[in-house]
Every structure is written in C-alpha cells, then in structure tokens.
Amino acid sequence: MHGSIAPEGLLRIEDCLDADGGIVLPPGVTLISLIERNVTHVGDAIAFRYLDFAGDGRTVELTWSQLGTRMAAIGSRIQQVTQRGDRVAVLAPQGLDYVAGYFAAVQAGRIAVPLFAPELQGHAERLDTALTDARPAAILTTRSAAAAVTGFLESVDAARGAAVLLVDEIPDAAAGEFVPVPIDVDDVSHLQYTSGSTRPPVGVEITHRAVGTNLLQMILSIDLLDRNTHGVSWLPLYHDMGLSMIGFPAVYGGYSTLMSPTAFLRRPQRWIRALSDGSRVGRVVTAAPNLAYEYTAQPGRPDSGEDIDLSNVVMIIGSEPVSMAAITEFSTAFTPYGLRPNAIKPSYGIAEATLFVSTIGPEACPRAVHLDREQLSLGRAVPLPADAPGAVTHVSCGQVARSQWAVIVDPDDHTELPDGRIGEIWVHGDNVAPRYWERPEESQATFNATLRSRLPVHSHAAGAPDTATWLRTGDLGVYLDGELYVTGRRADMIVVDGKQHYPHDVEATVAAASPLVRRGYAAAFPTDDGVVVVAERAPRTRRTDPAPAIEAIRRAVADVHGLAVADVRLVPAGSIPRTTSGKLARRSCRAEYLSGGFD
Structure with a gap:
C-alpha cells in the first residue's frame, strides 16, 4: 500500500x-x-x-x-x-x-x-x-x-x-x-x-x-x-x-x-505537454482509445529541442479491441521522451459495468498473441507464430479487477466455456449497473442472466455466489494463460456459411489492400446481398481513379477471408458515422448505405 x-x-x-x-x-x-x-x-x-x-x-x-x-x-x-x-x-x-x-x-x-x-x-x-x-x-x-x-x-x-x-x-x-x-x-x-x-x-x-x-x-x-x-x-x-x-x-x-x-x-501536442508537466511533479494517469494514440504518434511528436518528460506516466488504452499497432506506433514515437515500456495499459471496460473490467498488471508490458484466423471463425483461439499465414494479432487486457468476475459463456446455452474457447463475456460485481432506464425487458435480458453451469475446475466464476446474476456484455472474448482477450462485438459479426468473421479484421485487410483507403476509416458489414465495404479516401486522393482500389479490396478480402464482397464504396473523409467516443458506428453506416446515403 x-x-x-x-x-x-x-x-x-x-x-x-x-x-x-x-x-x-x-x-x-x-x-x-x-x-x-x-x-x-x-x-x-x-x-x-x-x-x-x-x-x-x-x-x-x-x-x-x-x-x-x-x-x-x-x-x-x-x-x-x-x-x-x-x-x-x-x-x-x-x-x-x-x-x-x-x-x-x-x-x-x-x-x-x-x-x-x-x-x-x-x-x-x-x-x-x-x-x-x-x-x-x-x-x-x-x-x-x-x-x-x-x-x-x-x-x-x-x-x-x-x-x-x-x-x-x-x-x-x-x-x-x-x-x-x-x-x-x-x-x-x-x-x-x-x-x-x-x-x-x-x-x-x-x-x-x-x-x-x-x-x-x-x-x-x-x-x-x-x-x-x-x-x-x-x-x-x-x-x-x-x-x-x-x-x-x-x-x-x-x-x-x-x-x-x-x-x-x-494540436495533440497539448495532451503530451500536459502529461509531461504532470510527470515532473508526480505520477500522472490518462486514458484514451486506439485512435488517439495513432493520431498523436505523428502530429503529437514534440518540436525539436522541446523538453518533454513522460517517465512518470500511466496511459490506459481502452477500445474493443485494443490495437497493438497503435501501442507500437505511440511507443516508438515517445520512448525517446522517457515513456516506459510498461506505461501503456491495455484495458477492457463497458458502460453497463460503470466502466472498468480488466487491465494488465502495474509492472506488466503490453503483450499480444497471434491467433489462427480460420480457427477464430470457428470459435477457437489457436496461437500461431507472428509471421504465419492467417495469423491475427490480439492484445491482452490482463486480469479482471478485484471483486469483479468475468466469464466466457456460450451465448446460446449459457454454460461457461473453457480457456481457449471464444464466447460472450459475462460480468458480475458491485460495479455493474442494475438496469437500463425504463427498459424492463431489455434490462432483464442484459443484467439478470444466470449461468446454467460453471466449469468444474479453473472456473472464472469461482468466488461469485451460486445465485449470482450476470451482465451480458455483448462482447466476445477468450481466456489464454490467465489473461482476458476481447475479440469483438457479437452484434457486428459477419456470419457466412456458419463461419464468423470479425469486421475489424476484414477492415484491416481493406486498409492494407490499397493506399486509397484512409487507415482506421473503413467499415465492413453484412447485407442481404452480401458483405459491403464502405471506406473513406486517404488524403490527397480525391482525383484518383477508384477502380483499381476497388478491385484490390475485393481480391484481398476474398484471398484472406474467403469472402465475396458485394459492394465497395470509396467515400470522402468524414463520411462514415462514428459514435461520440470515436468508435465506428457500423449499425449507422449500414443503415445509411441501405438508405442510399453513399450513392
């Protein structure tokens, strides 16, 4: 203490x-x-x-x-x-x-x-x-x-x-x-x-x-x-x-x-300077999503000769899922200014649990595993070497907070799944909200779930009352080596021929397929006609012919994910809706596409 x-x-x-x-x-x-x-x-x-x-x-x-x-x-x-x-x-x-x-x-x-x-x-x-x-x-x-x-x-x-x-x-x-x-x-x-x-x-x-x-x-x-x-x-x-x-x-x-x-x-340098000022007088803690770290890594770098000290900083990164690329890019930019290897803390949280669910330990550094994409689509987390074909990077969100429990559950039969199996994350603790405002039916389904069975050994529900009710987060996750990994949102999943495809994984493939795509600004979602991709154009590409990029995107998504893309729309910067916290609003993007908003 x-x-x-x-x-x-x-x-x-x-x-x-x-x-x-x-x-x-x-x-x-x-x-x-x-x-x-x-x-x-x-x-x-x-x-x-x-x-x-x-x-x-x-x-x-x-x-x-x-x-x-x-x-x-x-x-x-x-x-x-x-x-x-x-x-x-x-x-x-x-x-x-x-x-x-x-x-x-x-x-x-x-x-x-x-x-x-x-x-x-x-x-x-x-x-x-x-x-x-x-x-x-x-x-x-x-x-x-x-x-x-x-x-x-x-x-x-x-x-x-x-x-x-x-x-x-x-x-x-x-x-x-x-x-x-x-x-x-x-x-x-x-x-x-x-x-x-x-x-x-x-x-x-x-x-x-x-x-x-x-x-x-x-x-x-x-x-x-x-x-x-x-x-x-x-x-x-x-x-x-x-x-x-x-x-x-x-x-x-x-x-x-x-x-x-x-x-x-x-001016993202303002954030960095404020952190530096705080670091000189004591420990300083901050929090931000993936996009902020990626964004700050370039224009946020200090001016030449500027005296910046980030040696006493703790930085929470909370997004679903956390991006190792964002952590690496930020760390590379600011390690010369004293940023410690264990300064950045990948974390998981959700509003229905007030916020905080898990993070890595105080002395731990961010770590990632590389999982087999094909096995992920079948609900299993199978590690691969980082350079293996089909390896998808996932970042550990560490251990669940004290006096809080998070179990991985089969969302259909409400049974706890063993480590290595992907399921819905269910949470229990005094930090969990009791209900939604004036939504009794939705509240009952979300906040009052009960586990039909726990694992006989190594249960992550151990210590929670047998009569406990659980918050269904709607997030998908898995435990590996005692650490929680968040793999995506159930509502966003693209399901084709019984296989589940993570939209952020597809979106990463889209971004890598063509320099015309603005990184972090592509949305993939299912429709009755098939998978649709809406991607914002990168800066200074307004006059570039989109046809080669569209073909490259179709080919990459087919090769990497085995998915046929029904439609690709390249749209101006700022066109894809986002939430007030900066997340891709795929639901709104899909609705806008179906209503002809991107025509």
Missing part, C-alpha cells in the same frame, strides 16, 4: 477492503461524501484544472472549497425547480462549469444525465434520443451555449418544459440556500448513455455503489495508491471514461487537469 497514507479525515483505501481483500464500501461512502471530506480537510488544495485553449490559453483552477461552494450554489437552484429523483441533463461545453454542474445535480439528490451541448456536430440524433428518453426536469448549460441549447430544446418535446439553468451565472451566495439530501449507495447517481455503436443509445442506471466500487477497482488494479497521482484528460465528460477521470481525485485527493476534445484534436 505504498503511498496510501491519507491526510487526516480522508478516505483510506484499506478501510474499503474486507478481511479477504475484497472491496466493500464503508457505510455512507459515496462520491459526494468523498468530495465533502476533501472540502473539509484539504479545502485549499487544487481539485480540478482546465486548460482553456479556446479562450486566452490560460489555466483555470478550482480548489476543493471552491468546488464545494459551486456545487451547493448550483444545487440550490436545481432543488428549486426539480423534485427528488428528477433527471437533470448537463448540456454544457467541456470545462469546470460542467464538472461543478454534474456533481451539483448528484449532490442535490437528482439523477444527473451527462450529455453535451448541441454544437457537437453530427450527433444531434443521439442528443435527441437521450433527452427524449430521460425526460429531464432541468437542463444545465452556460451562457455561451444557452442560445444553441434553448433552440435545440424547442424540437425535443420531452424536454420542452425543462428549466434551463445557466450555471456560470449562479452566484456563490446561492450556496447558503442548499438543502442537504441523504444519499443511499443504491440510489441512482446518473444515467450513462451508451455510445450507440451497435444500437440506438440507451441510458444505463449507474448507482453510487457502482461508482465507488469501480473507482476503487481502477485505483487498485492500476496501482494509483500514491496520493501524489494526478489525472490528465481531454476525453468528453459525457463519456464514461471521461467521468471516471473526474471521479479519481475525489477518492485519492489528487487533481485532474482537463482540456476539451477539440483542443486535443487540433
């Missing part, structure tokens, strides 16, 4: 562990109670910093005391226009007003709904879906976004009567009007809307118990027990990983430095 000594009055991690080392939240401990502890005992310490690249480039800071005042002030106004249990949606730009508003809604005894301002291009439908579903009684935004928000709300019947509060115009003096509300650990903290990569977004009911448990699971798994650990994040605050990055400081007393996703996309 090196570094786990807490200042007087703050949470001690060891107080959250039972005699067997399992995670048990002490009575009354919630994220809000932890913030209140920090306000009382380390009020003058920094809680959050925001690097405002959209304005004058200054850094804005909030101490714990200031955060406590802002939460109470905003919370008092929320209480005046809503009732206990009402939903309060956050439609604010990225920044400290978003952080204070989100926490204020939870502290006020309401259910927070972290969303985004309508200015986020290409995601109006997702915002409409979430607001219609949640039916918020109040909307939190800022003066700068107010016009866009009120204009958007006029088109959403379910939110038209909601009170709109401008959090940056609520005075600190309003804090005196806040009425403390008792919070039970099994109350719903917030609705986390899913990314919408395989279906329309749905609201996951995340309880206070799930939030606290999952944060402790992450801290213990990644060894963030040192109190001099800080966070750096550009992830959107409506995303589950972004929310976790503002939850960490409440538990261990450090601070998080935030910036906007746009600031990162425009």
Whole structure:
C-alpha cells in the first residue's frame, strides 16, 4: 500500500477492503461524501484544472472549497425547480462549469444525465434520443451555449418544459440556500448513455455503489495508491471514461487537469505537454482509445529541442479491441521522451459495468498473441507464430479487477466455456449497473442472466455466489494463460456459411489492400446481398481513379477471408458515422448505405 497514507479525515483505501481483500464500501461512502471530506480537510488544495485553449490559453483552477461552494450554489437552484429523483441533463461545453454542474445535480439528490451541448456536430440524433428518453426536469448549460441549447430544446418535446439553468451565472451566495439530501449507495447517481455503436443509445442506471466500487477497482488494479497521482484528460465528460477521470481525485485527493476534445484534436501536442508537466511533479494517469494514440504518434511528436518528460506516466488504452499497432506506433514515437515500456495499459471496460473490467498488471508490458484466423471463425483461439499465414494479432487486457468476475459463456446455452474457447463475456460485481432506464425487458435480458453451469475446475466464476446474476456484455472474448482477450462485438459479426468473421479484421485487410483507403476509416458489414465495404479516401486522393482500389479490396478480402464482397464504396473523409467516443458506428453506416446515403 505504498503511498496510501491519507491526510487526516480522508478516505483510506484499506478501510474499503474486507478481511479477504475484497472491496466493500464503508457505510455512507459515496462520491459526494468523498468530495465533502476533501472540502473539509484539504479545502485549499487544487481539485480540478482546465486548460482553456479556446479562450486566452490560460489555466483555470478550482480548489476543493471552491468546488464545494459551486456545487451547493448550483444545487440550490436545481432543488428549486426539480423534485427528488428528477433527471437533470448537463448540456454544457467541456470545462469546470460542467464538472461543478454534474456533481451539483448528484449532490442535490437528482439523477444527473451527462450529455453535451448541441454544437457537437453530427450527433444531434443521439442528443435527441437521450433527452427524449430521460425526460429531464432541468437542463444545465452556460451562457455561451444557452442560445444553441434553448433552440435545440424547442424540437425535443420531452424536454420542452425543462428549466434551463445557466450555471456560470449562479452566484456563490446561492450556496447558503442548499438543502442537504441523504444519499443511499443504491440510489441512482446518473444515467450513462451508451455510445450507440451497435444500437440506438440507451441510458444505463449507474448507482453510487457502482461508482465507488469501480473507482476503487481502477485505483487498485492500476496501482494509483500514491496520493501524489494526478489525472490528465481531454476525453468528453459525457463519456464514461471521461467521468471516471473526474471521479479519481475525489477518492485519492489528487487533481485532474482537463482540456476539451477539440483542443486535443487540433494540436495533440497539448495532451503530451500536459502529461509531461504532470510527470515532473508526480505520477500522472490518462486514458484514451486506439485512435488517439495513432493520431498523436505523428502530429503529437514534440518540436525539436522541446523538453518533454513522460517517465512518470500511466496511459490506459481502452477500445474493443485494443490495437497493438497503435501501442507500437505511440511507443516508438515517445520512448525517446522517457515513456516506459510498461506505461501503456491495455484495458477492457463497458458502460453497463460503470466502466472498468480488466487491465494488465502495474509492472506488466503490453503483450499480444497471434491467433489462427480460420480457427477464430470457428470459435477457437489457436496461437500461431507472428509471421504465419492467417495469423491475427490480439492484445491482452490482463486480469479482471478485484471483486469483479468475468466469464466466457456460450451465448446460446449459457454454460461457461473453457480457456481457449471464444464466447460472450459475462460480468458480475458491485460495479455493474442494475438496469437500463425504463427498459424492463431489455434490462432483464442484459443484467439478470444466470449461468446454467460453471466449469468444474479453473472456473472464472469461482468466488461469485451460486445465485449470482450476470451482465451480458455483448462482447466476445477468450481466456489464454490467465489473461482476458476481447475479440469483438457479437452484434457486428459477419456470419457466412456458419463461419464468423470479425469486421475489424476484414477492415484491416481493406486498409492494407490499397493506399486509397484512409487507415482506421473503413467499415465492413453484412447485407442481404452480401458483405459491403464502405471506406473513406486517404488524403490527397480525391482525383484518383477508384477502380483499381476497388478491385484490390475485393481480391484481398476474398484471398484472406474467403469472402465475396458485394459492394465497395470509396467515400470522402468524414463520411462514415462514428459514435461520440470515436468508435465506428457500423449499425449507422449500414443503415445509411441501405438508405442510399453513399450513392
């Protein structure tokens, strides 16, 4: 427990562990109670910093005391226009007003709904879906976004009567009007809307118990027990990983430095410089998907002579599946700046489990296995040499978090599969949400699955109650040598003649087939007429004849996967829909193709 000594009055991690080392939240401990502890005992310490690249480039800071005042002030106004249990949606730009508003809604005894301002291009439908579903009684935004928000709300019947509060115009003096509300650990903290990569977004009911448990699971798994650990994040605050990055400081007393996703996309060096600044004063943790690491490896490299130190950085990479190419490319670019071989942590998570499920050990380096493509299509993980024909790379997501279980299950007969067999990943633990918001049938099917049988020996369900209910993640995975590998999503699979083909594997073949294809921007999906590929053109190829590329793609997919491609569409950059977290939205892409959107 090196570094786990807490200042007087703050949470001690060891107080959250039972005699067997399992995670048990002490009575009354919630994220809000932890913030209140920090306000009382380390009020003058920094809680959050925001690097405002959209304005004058200054850094804005909030101490714990200031955060406590802002939460109470905003919370008092929320209480005046809503009732206990009402939903309060956050439609604010990225920044400290978003952080204070989100926490204020939870502290006020309401259910927070972290969303985004309508200015986020290409995601109006997702915002409409979430607001219609949640039916918020109040909307939190800022003066700068107010016009866009009120204009958007006029088109959403379910939110038209909601009170709109401008959090940056609520005075600190309003804090005196806040009425403390008792919070039970099994109350719903917030609705986390899913990314919408395989279906329309749905609201996951995340309880206070799930939030606290999952944060402790992450801290213990990644060894963030040192109190001099800080966070750096550009992830959107409506995303589950972004929310976790503002939850960490409440538990261990450090601070998080935030910036906007746009600031990162425009100049990824900003992320690297913020990590370097944090690395000089202590450990610093960050998280991002595959695309961010790939993107940063080129334009994110420091300028010549720039003093960058990444020697104290822990970097979580969470995508389904994690890309070894992204890890290798990033490591090659930044090892000269002190990035350690064990700095990058491939991890697996899902919104329905609050976020975090597994990661590699604190001292472990990323590792991959190479599996036989033909055997993968039959549901078996058979290792091959890296250079063998048909070898497909898969990255280990390590071990499942403490007080959490993940089993590989035959999705049809609900029996646990042995190591080496691919099946659906089922998860159990106090970090798992109880249900979807107002979707009883879907909730029953997703959150209340039961195992018909466990393996008699070496069961990954060992220690979970015999009566346990399980979360069906919809993800496919396999255990090899005690480590979890995520192989893909059930809903995305291309099934032809009884064989399962992973779309990301097909998409990698497409990208390698022709330089006309923009890497990471191809989608493969099944239709009644056969497999269809939609691929974005690489930069500076708009005038290039697509016919040779289309033929090369057809030939490569046939040779490598034995699949006949019914249609190939090469489209301009930005044409393929993505989720708000950057994942390929294959469901939306397929729907757009079938409706003639790429004609």
